[in-house]
Amino acid sequence: MAYLNPGEPQKRLKLFVGIVTVIALLFVGRLFYTQVIDAERLNTISSDQRSVPRTLPAIRGTIYDAEGKVLAKTVMRYDINVAPSKVAEFTRTLNDQDVQVTVDQAAGEMASALSMTKAAVLKKITGTGEYAQVKKRVDAAAYRQIKDLKIPWVYTDAIADRLYPNGAVAGNIVGFVNAEGIGVAGIEQMYDKCLAGVSGQETFETGADGIKIPESTVTITEAVPGRDVHLTINADLQYYAQQVMASTVSYLRGDWGSATIIDIKTGRILAAAEAPTVDPNAPEKSKSEDRGARIFQQAFEPGSTLKTITAAIAIEEGKATPETKVTVPYSWPLPGVNYNITDSHVHPTEQLTTTGILRDSSNTGIAQIGGLVDYKIRRAYLDKFGLGSKTSIGFPGEHSGLLNTLENWDGIKRWVSTFGQGVSVTPIQSAMMYQALGNGGVLLEPTLTDGCADENGKYATAPVKAGKQVVSAATAESTLLMLEKVVEHGGIGHYGAVPGYRIGAKTGTAQITDPATGRYGSLHAVSYIGLGPIEDAQFVVAVTVYKSRTISNSFGVAGPFKKIMQQTLRTYRVPPSTTKSPNIAEEW
């Protein structure tokens, strides 16, 4: 081994520099390997160890009524959890003084904040586990109270939840979401893609104290918030109609009731009230059959409300006028089939016009009027009026109703369909038939929403689509004038009259098939569908109660119709009528 002579500092320095250089090169090499060659792998490992991934939830869009009232919105709810293994006495600083809080005392405070009993809270927090849920999804006020208690072994999880501030008002239409926040009924389901938005994701790094390291956030995907949906429903009118229907169904002890209000000129659905119905805040509290929208989903034989359409078809085809004279017996044999039809009450043979037939809602009379038109043509008109077809709304679970094919229209069906048997309609179809009559014979597509707003919340009112001329304007006007006589002089019809306004309407007491026997049962679907004001028809109100038990005819719904029509005219500031109905012969 060679030793440097102490007298050779230059050489010693060179050797030292050489060694340092080699070491430095080794470090540089290692650094290069770490920073460049193996950087990605190490970064991943490092990131996995320190990074906290977080889902950026997309806030679900809001559902508004036509006036901008919120019907559904997203709020934060909080799960209140504890770690039972850590439940113990603790010290709370109160007014700069330390106060010892026992478990029993803390449980009592929690119970008060969470509207629970102390025993229930104690049961939840006792144990050895690391997790126990004391209460799910409490509101912000309860969350605040819990936080203020400063209990060290209580922790909370924030969860986005859906709030329906007006409860069951339009609950049948708005629908609800499931536990995962996915729309499963009504508009929530129909517009789920629009409302839901897209969740994003970010990661950030935390220090040993769990606090986020600044500038460490990496947004992997941005959350795209859900967009809003605006309904055509007027929540105030909807509430009023629901109040009336809840009261009516209760009084009539019916299975259910519905009230539909349509803006005749636009086809916009202003109210779609039902009773009983669902509170989307707590759908589990409603029966399963009450969680939908029967206005779209329930079809039934319309009964006498279809007589209006039979008369309009006969007038349109030039086979009858409002004053066509008909001899109307109590019982009438159907031509070509061995079957007699009767009116609902015994009466001597009467001499009525088409208008008188509608006024008295005579089965034997309307069958004769309907018989003036070939059944194939009549069926084609019913098809044009929208029977047997779903509306263009596409509401989830919508029923098309039933309009049998020509081949299935046997001898009896050809006749009984003149007074609303052998066909079935949904409440929205019933209302829209009358919308066409009020709109100069032009059937519009019903509208329930103005669609999905853009990302800035802007939306455009849904345009009124060109309708379908199902009967001429003259026929529609003649029909309205006949309906006005139903309200003026009808035995039940006049109970729906609205003081100060010219109203036209038709009653209906439809039989309901008993599935057990396959025959008509003793209960009825009672309806009252009307328009007003007749001189410039603006609104259709269609009221139905299914299986009314205390009143078996449409008298049970005439009063509710009147109230809802009154409220509708008042809501939209429609001035009272200034004209009078023309004279039309009802008898001869």
Place this chain on the structure above:
Amino acid sequence: MSTARLSQRSVQPQQRVNLRALPAMGAARANRSAMVFLAICVAAIAVLNLCIHIMTSNAVYELADLQAQKRELTTNAQILSEQVDSLSSQQNLADSAQKLGMIANANPVFLRISDQTVLGQPKAALDTSGRVASNLIPNAALTERTGDISSMVASSGASATAAVVAETVVSYGGQIAASPTR
């Protein structure tokens, strides 16, 4: 012996010292100054780094504090928003209106400005059939209700109307007409 040794050393030729020129003192001083300056710079950078680090740390805690405040304010806003929602719900308004004895007039009257014509027949809003009913529509979100209505009613002298408060929307006579429809 010792004398001989001494004499021997004295006769040995003196070994020559290997000498070389030292760098000038001025250059060494310059190098030292550079090193000192470098050290000061490094120390300054370290101190600056420490300061920045302390400031950043403080900012982090300040940020955390502000975020906590933001969460508190957001919670406040949500509590207030839900109170407003609840109080402005139709159910609460209907209940409050009913408690105040308010009546919906079933006979609206309009004044047409153009020709100063009164449309409709004015009637007092006494028709009980038009009275606002007690709420029948469920609302699980109705957590907040308008309070102290009774004192307002009492102070306005409206307590006399309490007897009719229980009226429902739909009322029927005892007579049920036979149906002419089918």
